[in-house]
Amino acid sequence: MANQDLLWQVTRNDGAKSAEERAEILKAPGFGNYFTDHMVDVCWSEQGGWHRPRVMPYGPISIQPAAAVLHYAQEIFEGLKAYRHADGSIWSFRPEQNAARMQRSARRLALPELPTEYFIDALKQLIAVDGDWVPAEPETSLYLRPFMWAKEAFLGVRAAKKVNFNLIASPAGAYFTSGPEPxxxxxxxxxxxxxxxxxxxxxxxxxxxxxxxxxxxxxxxxxxxxxxxxxxxxxxxxxxxxxxxxxxxxxxxxxxxxxxxxxxxxxxxxxxxxxxxxxxxxxxxxxxxxxxxxxxxxxxxxxxxxxxxxxxxxxxxxxxxxxxxxxxxxxxxxxxxxxxxxxxxxxxxxxxxxxxxxxxxxxx
The missing domain is CATH 3.20.10.10 (D-amino Acid Aminotransferase, subunit A, domain 2)
Structure with missing residues (x-):
């Protein structure tokens, strides 16, 4: 499946934070405490491959009690950041390496490998709607958390045939407020x-x-x-x-x-x-x-x-x-x-x- 075959659907969050609410959060976001208004959701199945990519409102994920991830821990994740440069542009650092590491993790956990172009496209799609969440203060960033999990509902020890890829984002303040201490x-x-x-x-x-x-x-x-x-x-x-x-x-x-x-x-x-x-x-x-x-x-x-x-x-x-x-x-x-x-x-x-x-x- 070529990258252009992934046709993204974008559903805006009607309850998105106002500019004032967002600015208040960005004053002191900490790490992993707040999340942006949207998330990425892409499905995979043994029959259909990667399909139905969408950007949707951030919120609870519907999951069956028998989902394989809950019983056999078949899941992986990544972590990277989006940085705002002085001219206002938004950049990531070596995202293709995060994509490659996620592929290696997927192989070890018997999960499907998300192509690098899909991985980076997902980052860009989320930034397209939540770019205002990338802070501009020194050493601040938007932490990006891609993760993949087995959603097929069954009890039995085998690789799941239905999987989800998601991406959420969280504004991150300076990790050390007074500089790194030993x-x-x-x-x-x-x-x-x-x-x-x-x-x-x-x-x-x-x-x-x-x-x-x-x-x-x-x-x-x-x-x-x-x-x-x-x-x-x-x-x-x-x-x-x-x-x-x-x-x-x-x-x-x-x-x-x-x-x-x-x-x-x-x-x-x-x-x-x-x-x-x-x-x-x-x-x-x-x-x-x-x-x-x-x-x-x-x-x-x-x-x-x-x-x-x-x-x-x-x-x-x-x-x-x-x-x-x-x-x-x-x-x-x-x-x-x-x-x-x-x-x-x-x-x-x-x-x-x-x-x-x-x-x-x-x-x-």
């Missing part, structure tokens, strides 16, 4: 996020559900995030509950864990490319918690940071565990992580040249 991280020694051959490389809700209990444990120990180790040996770094990890050596080498149970990060990939552009060496390999602990103690590892769509880049200040701790000293000069963060944000908001062709305009 995180305190709890090292989970009881729980793992995913195992070899499991769902770790797919962006599916089950991975996040598995992180909630250890995340509570992190809060109880005064930490903001939890760090998982590999499920086989319990010694190699995987990722945080929702972010990738990078270590920086004193000779400005960036090291990040490599594993088939880690979700590939688009922010991570972009940060590593910017580091290479600056002449830094980059290594993606297995990294043990002992290497980090010993390197921090000796001064070989001088920085650690987390990165992801929501917070972009956040420095890590300490690792806590039941048996030991890792403390990162304050660097003498500006952190490498903060330099990369500033450069990435400048590209995303149109303040710096997009030399890698990462930006896609959504309102044109």
């Amino acid at each position: 995180l305190s991280i709890w090292l989970s020694t009881t729980f793992t996020r995913a195992g070899h051959g499991g769902l770790g490389a797919a962006k599916t809700g089950g991975n996040y559900a598995a992180s909630l209990l250890p995340q509570q444990e992190a809060y109880e120990n005064g930490c903001q995030q939890v760090l998982f180790l590999d499920a086989q040996e319990g010694k190699y770094l995987e990722e945080l509950g929702g972010m990738n990890i990078v270590l920086v050596t004193r000779d400005q080498k960036l090291i990040t864990p490599d594993s088939d149970s880690i979700l590939e990060g688009i922010t991570l990939d972009s940060v590593l490319q910017l580091a290479v552009d600056r002449g830094y060496a980059v290594e993606q390999r297995r990294v043990s918690i002992d290497e980090w602990r010993d390197g921090a103690a000796s001064g070989e590892i001088v920085e650690a940071f987390a990165c992801g769509t929501a917070a972009v880049i956040t420095p890590i200040g300490e690792i806590k565990s039941p048996d030991f701790g890792i403390w990162m000293t304050e660097p003498a000069g500006e952190r490498v992580s903060m330099q990369l963060r500033a450069e990435l944000l400048d590209i995303q908001y149109g303040r710096a040249a997009d030399r890698h062709g990462w930006l896609t305009r959504l309102d044109a």
